[in-house]
Amino acid sequence: MIWIGTYAGAIHQARFEAAELHGTGTVLASPDPSFLAVHPRSGVLYAVAEIEEGTVSAFSGAGEPIATVPSGGSIPCHLLVRDESVWVANYGDGTATAIPLDSDGGFAGAAKSYPATGSGPDPERQSGPHAHSTTLVGDELWVADLGTDLLRRFAGDTELEPVRLPAGSGPRHLAVLPDGVVAVATELDAGLVVVRDGAVVAHVPATATPAPAGERNYPSHIALVGELLVIAVRGADVLSTFRLDADGPVHLADSPVGGRWPRHFAAIDEFVLVACQHTDEVTVLRLDQQTGRTEQVGGLAVPAPACMLPL
Secondary structure, three states, rough: EEEEEOOOEEEEEEEEEEEEEEEEEEEEEEOOOEEEOOOOOOEEEEEEOOOOOOOEEEEEEOEEEEEEEEEOOOOOOEEEEEOOEEEEEEEEOOOOOEEOOOOOOOOOOEEEEEEOOOOOOOOOOOOOOEEEEEEEOEEEEEEEOOOEEEEEEEEEEEEEEEEEEEOOOOOEEEEEEOOOOOEEEEEOEEEEEEEEOOOOEEEOOOOOOOOOOOOOEEEEEEEEOOOOEEEEEEEEEEEEEEEEEEOOOEEEEEEEEEOOOOEEEEEEEOOOEEEHHHHOOEEEEEEOOOOOOOEEEEEEEEEOOOEEEOO
């Protein structure tokens, strides 16, 4: 089963069988549920409401509403379930929030917020902090802040010295590799940054495909799929693949996603399911681990898809 978050006021459910994606007819009403997460034991589904007065809602595994609580900031856009809490990245004001959970995955007690300060050199996108994702890196929780070019680091309740990325890069999403290396999709400079032991060791373009005339490329989601690092790039509307070797990231291929504005994707075996926000569809691509190229093998119409969560 797959839950699909959207910008169309609903969470959709689908199933993926024999390389085909089918809607199940289950639709959960929720305001701008652009990112989803699930509790590993109870199966509780969490969804942000990416609005100014942000909230996080919980649903049972069957889709019944449980509760809704404030996100602790504005315009929440990312969730991570960790231990007995759900961490929220609030894009609007940069606040990272930890919402306590009980053993069944229900909300339990007051949230703890970690506000941010600072800015970056891009006056349009970096006038203040903008938390864009939360990722578990070893025993630490890292928050990618697009507005300040920082990877904020937390150990429990303690905030550690951040990792500083190139000015104006705009970190968005992270992928943690088996050897502890962290790969970062940087939205504002259309880049891929590799971090080892808290230091930047590589900074390369995220794609070799130019954006359409008058537009820019904006990398979105990044993940390790098999042995390849995969980045979705809006603008060029491609999946860009890399292989990491001792000398750093080696770009293999760019493949069209089959739609426009690939905001997020999820991998199931050799398949990558891409949320193409601007063409109201999820495309199904088969990824070749040797060449890094993909071919489209299917798709499903979904209004303004933004997040893919396979269970």
